[in-house]
Amino acid sequence: MKQKILKRLSIGVLAAFCTVSCFSITTVKASSLMEKVEERTDEETDATSATDTSSPRTRANHLNFGTVQINKLANNQCNVLGVVQAFHDCDKLYLDMSLEQKSGGSYSSYKVWNFTGLNTSLLSKSINVLVPKNHYYRLKGYHAAQDGGTKESTTTLTKGVWIGD
Incomplete structure (x- = not known):
């Protein structure tokens, strides 16, 4: 009984660990999202x-x-x-x-x-x-x-x- 519970628990922990490690976490600065939308020309x-x-x-x-x-x-x-x-x-x-x-x-x-x-x-x-x-x-x-x-x-x-x- 204990082995079944430990086996299920270890499989759950391993699945959670794989899920987290498979998805890369990227930090994005808000300023990088607000880059100039318009290109500067001779008019600017x-x-x-x-x-x-x-x-x-x-x-x-x-x-x-x-x-x-x-x-x-x-x-x-x-x-x-x-x-x-x-x-x-x-x-x-x-x-x-x-x-x-x-x-x-x-x-x-x-x-x-x-x-x-x-x-x-x-x-x-x-x-x-x-x-x-x-x-x-x-x-x-x-x-x-x-x-x-x-x-x-x-x-x-x-x-x-x-x-x-």
Whole structure:
């Protein structure tokens, strides 16, 4: 009786030992699972911020320049900044910013803001934005100054900045 019990027990222990030794246990770091999903191209940068500044293509009487900037603040947060600078107080300044997210190899609009300033020569906005991490983000800007019947404009586009681990 004791031999039958010992035999069954030893067979059970041997089976458990074989099962555990047959399956290899692999330790996986969470950071290795969160590798960059998107490949970096010439449209992106390794830096944690990107800026673009533009002036009108023709000689301007009203609009001096427009600037946009994106800064990585955390693994899921960025700051976007847009500026419109005129040579003098204008009837109206326009600042449109579009935060774009890269997914599947191409960029698409993630969030859009539209601002106007009346009877001023400077319009600037800075916004902190929570975003899904592990994507490239870039900022597109439209900058315009209108005075009387004349409207002058320019566009800007930063390189993509990695927001994630």
